[in-house]
Amino acid sequence: MAMKLPFFKYKEDDETVQYGDGNTPEHIAIIMDGNGRWAQRRGMPRFAGHKEGLSTVVKIVKAAVKCKVKALTLYTFSTENWKRPKSEVDFILRLPKEFLHVYLPDLMANNVRIKTIGDIEKLPLHTREAVQYAMDRTRDNDGLQLNFALNYGSRHELLNAMKAMYTDLNDGKLSWDDVDEQHFSCYLDTADLPDPDLLIRTGGEKRLSNYLLWQLAYTEFWFTDVLWPDFTEKDFFQALEEYRQRKRRFGGL
Numbered sequence: 001m002a003m004k005l006p007f008f009k010y011k012e013d014d015e016t017v018q019y020g021d022g023n024t025p026e027h028i029a030i031i032m033d034g035n036g037r038w039a040q041r042r043g044m045p046r047f048a049g050h051k052e053g054l055s056t057v058v059k060i061v062k063a064a065v066k067c068k069v070k071a072l073t074l075y076t077f078s079t080e081n082w083k084r085p086k087s088e089v090d091f092i093l094r095l096p097k098e099f100l101h102v103y104l105p106d107l108m109a110n111n112v113r114i115k116t117i118g119d120i121e122k123l124p125l126h127t128r129e130a131v132q133y134a135m136d137r138t139r140d141n142d143g144l145q146l147n148f149a150l151n152y153g154s155r156h157e158l159l160n161a162m163k164a165m166y167t168d169l170n171d172g173k174l175s176w177d178d179v180d181e182q183h184f185s186c187y188l189d190t191a192d193l194p195d196p197d198l199l200i201r202t203g204g205e206k207r208l209s210n211y212l213l214w215q216l217a218y219t220e221f222w223f224t225d226v227l228w229p230d231f232t233e234k235d236f237f238q239a240l241e242e243y244r245q246r247k248r249r250f251g252g253l
């Protein structure tokens with residue numbers, strides 16, 4: 001019997017990728033962990049790891065476009081990351097501007113739409129302006145939706161959603177009879193997105209770190225020890241290939 005070829009086939013020699021007609025996740029969420037350790041292992045400052053992490057973002061966005069993934073949500077800065085030294089926080093929050101300054105034309109050419117989740121009002125003005133400009137420019141694109149989770153924390157998002165829903169109930173804009181899971185999801189930052197099909201976490205830790213707690217209820221998880229700056233297109237395709245082979249039952253049989 002002929003061996004079934006993997007759907008996502010990566011060939012390092014000529015960099016071609018073979019796509020089949022398999023089961024591609026529509027929405028992939030990524031926790032990009034390991035930048036600091038990558039740098040420290042090389043005797044470099046943590047910033048160097050974040051900078052290298054940005055190059056990985058570029059590679060993985062390209063790979064997601066190639067695979068016709070509909071949405072990619074990247075955990076870029078969490079509500080807990082403010083606890084880091086100010087110099088590191090400042091550095092990370094300059095990366096969106098740096099990335100968009102260089103790659104916005106490419107993103108436009110590839111029909112990518114930029115969006116954010118999280119409380120961006122609390123970010124520095126330069127970060128907000130860069131992101132807002134990219135969101136405005138890419139508003140009409142209908143290819144990959146690239147979401148940067150910026151100042152994002154799931155518990156904060158859930159509390160805000162509950163408050164907003166309570167206000168609507170109080171103001172008579174919503175009736176208790178209409179409150180169900182689907183309706184509640186409309187109050188979340190991800191209201192315009194399907195729940196992630198696949199969560200990838202790099203860097204060896206196996207936890208959710210306050211990421212998309214509601215949305216990940218039935219998501220397939222894929223963990224790797226590879227640190228984010230070392231994460232390659234090949235690793236990404238391996239995750240997609242393993243996802244393809246999983247049976248999703250959503251609690252059924």
Ligand code: FPP
Pocket residue numbers: 032033034035036037038050053054057075076077078081092095096099148203228
């Ligand atoms: C976690 O690794 C990483 C972050 C908190 C920052 C993630 C940011 C990027 C990958 C670059 C973002 C790029 C764009 C385009 C906005 P860590 O520092 O916690 O690593 P460690 O666990 O090794 O310390």
